[in-house]
Amino acid sequence: MLMHGFALDAEGRKMSKSFGNVVTPDEVIGQFGVDVLRLYMLSANAPWDDLKFNWDGVRTAHRSANILWNVYRFPLPYMTLDRFMPAAGEGGAWDGSFVGRHLSEMPDEDRWIISRVQSLAGQVAEAMEEYHLHRATRALIGFVLEDLSRWYIQLVRPRMWLEEDSREKLHSYETIYYVMRRLVSLLAPFAPYIAEHIYQNLRLEGDPESVHMLDLPLPDPALADPDLEEAMNVIRSFDDAVATARQAGRRKLRWPVGECVVLTESDLVANAIVRLNPIARVRANSRAVSVVRGTWERIGWRAEPVMRALGPAFGKKAPEVKRLIEQADGSALKAALEASGRAEVGGYEIAPDQVAFAESLPEGVFSAPMKDAMVYVDVTLTPDLEAEGYAREVIRRLQEMRRQLTLNVEDFICAEVMADDPRVADLVGSGWRERIMEEVRALALTITSMANGSEFSRIWALEKDWDVEGVAMRMGISQSCDE
Template structure:
């Protein structure tokens, strides 16, 4: 191929090979024969690195064979899910040197992951177009990261966090690439798309999409999205070349190379990596999961506000994160306050249980009476007395720590869930003010769904009419504060909220629907507002 030995220039430049790869069956037939021949002829190895790959088996680990009827051809997967899905799946499913146990469920998982990537990419585009957003450019109208580097200290926590996570990902993938740990790279990319971007950052930044066009926080969100997507598609390009190229062609600026595959491989920027904010955000994510669990136990949806969420912990890292990112914690918990308590929360109650193996020998025939006294006592007061004075008196009997055990008893309306190194308590008790906000959020969600059904543009205004069967609830959300909030969120030029009188509006709306909102019947009608 190189014309050796007649021509030496290409041979001297390209040989020995940087990398070769073959299947397990080629250990002796290809790897070793090359090694032996090269050492005999030239006294050195013919390659610098070797990767031995496994074979493709069926889901049970059997060889694919027509006689078994278990053959899956690449064309089948490509025709159903696309070539990028197949490529990513094969690299993601196992280490390169292990056999692949082909599984359709795994293929579907990767298909969903890449669909989510596409949805994340598309999420900010309507807002960017509406605001005529242009990413900051460097020399020759070519994109660079100078804006992010210059403003990183001024950006909100969630922007600094996702930028840090992106650079941590770049560093990790660069290290794994050197060792050909392709499964680690693809799994890290999938986790970043699903967990960091879709499940977390998009949810945190969504409200900022509705800020005024010239808002710094909105500009930061746009620049952060653009930065992360540019870095991400460059990392994805070797694994999903087609979807990476499709996204790049839309994000590409005038001075940028024509293809994503012409970009330099990204290097992690140590100045943009912030381990402290990554650690803090990991705590908030654990807190977020615990709040969701406690709310589910208390049958209180996340869009309904709660008065207080308390975190009891002895861990300094948990305490620091919840204090540093308290605004974010309150937003995620949808709570008026989020407090951190060391030791025991003052509202926790205790239930006392007698220890008969200690009571029986000590009190003899009086044991059953002592047992009844402990069971009927105020467990919280009993525990406080024993901890404070070493004993408590019940009807003339001295009760000490060996006679009783205590279990936590939550106050009415409070529900608990564990998180890493802490316990989260959520008080789901409703007040009229909390009810008003909760029902307002429910109305907003339903009107937004109706906007989608009418296929309205993001910037379209509507007129809306809300009839509520319950007069008390109608009065709560009809107050000026919540009426204005609803109108602002759904872009209503005119909004009417009133108790249902049984009559339909004289002028029909473009869309009218009956809703059951937490047991309250509502009739909602909307139309596009006249310009």
């Protein structure tokens, strides 16, 4: 027999009218909906434990449901524009066989998320078997937030802009469709209304009328790739380390960097970085990502005297020895100590316990740890990297202006960009104009300096002034190219 616990308030007190702390289900449903209440109550704790009702927890469940909805809606405009129809099986019903037939030719990120669906299905089935409803719902919410929204969608987003008949684009559509079909089936017992609404828009003519008429998906071993999942976990750890190093170097992710180096002795880390190098480069926004074992030649060492050891050993001469150690070549001193266990500075013999060593990184290089490795990011800007950085900033702002004009994905624009700094205008205009036009779907784009005046060449439907990394810019866009 499975008994549920009591519903308490956030302080752990029994809900009572005399305490004035009663929260009715209708109150929560009225604000957030019945499925959000279900997700919150099922995921908050084990069914047999008392529930300390917390409005913040409900809001978190609501945000998770919104993220699921946004993930579902993300590819729809592109699929509609390309008239995408998922591959159907016998009788016009969807059977998911497309991914099985084409799995070997799909990009790594597609095969990874398909494998993650198999792992998720296994987790949910196991949790349901043990009546651990909290573990099942947490696994589903975690998959939506971490695997789908914050990782896979970010990786696949650029493929939405490929040509209609691109095989990579078709694979992304089929993969997203596969994931959503499996996900809504797994989610149906816990969020029946959301799952049904999404299913009704996804179902094919030959499919059952309701998501609740489908069997709960089970893992398909043929689509599972545990090694790929493990390798992707390494890339995600690398991604976090790069973000930390970039923050230390005050270099935003939109700005490219020349090199990232992963220093490791772990075969798992090294093999993952090599296997998934294209993903590592994209996530790091780096021209190159490489693996180094042992030592990286660009790392130096700074010698730091250990006075508690120098004092007893050298007495009154300890300050002089301290000064000599600080002035010594730290890398050479470290190498000598590692080779023979002793070293000499200014005629004094130094023991390993009398000196410590700290990394001395080149200017512009910042580091951050990840599991079983250290990541180094060179944030030094070259003119080429600087041009790309400013171009990405311009693209982001033009995209925001498209959004403010409520343009459709397929709509084209004409635009004008003026930069206060002539050098920046030349950097962006000389090498990135065509790329910017592709990204923002512009039929015409003018990039000039404000040196000869800050007035636009025409009246635009939307005109805005921007501060782009300290450079004043004016941008104007219209859907029509006619003045």
